[in-house]
Amino acid sequence: MNERIKEFLSETKIYDGSKTQAIITCPADLEKFAQLIVQECIDTAFHRGHPDLEFLLKHFGVEE
Numbered sequence: 001m002n003e004r005i006k007e008f009l010s011e012t013k014i015y016d017g018s019k020t021q022a023i024i025t026c027p028a029d030l031e032k033f034a035q036l037i038v039q040e041c042i043d044t045a046f047h048r049g050h051p052d053l054e055f056l057l058k059h060f061g062v063e064e
Contacts, residue, residue, distance in 0.1 A: 008036040035062045 009015030012029040039062055042053045057063075 004040065005037075008033055008040075011036060038062050 006015065012032040014025060014029050014033055038056070042056050042062075045056075046053050
């Protein structure tokens with residue numbers, strides 16, 4: 001699993017980091033995980049020279 005994804009999972013308490021990869025889910029944690037991924041995509045695209053990406057934040061409903 002990608003290290004950045006593991007970081008996102010641990011921030012949302014979905015993944016406990018054990019070798020068994022236990023997953024604990026609740027709607028709020030899943031939503032936060034999705035927001036972190038979208039924000040990472042926007043940050044990466046922006047730093048690679050894409051123009052204003054505010055519309056992506058609005059489209060996905062992610063608050064900065």
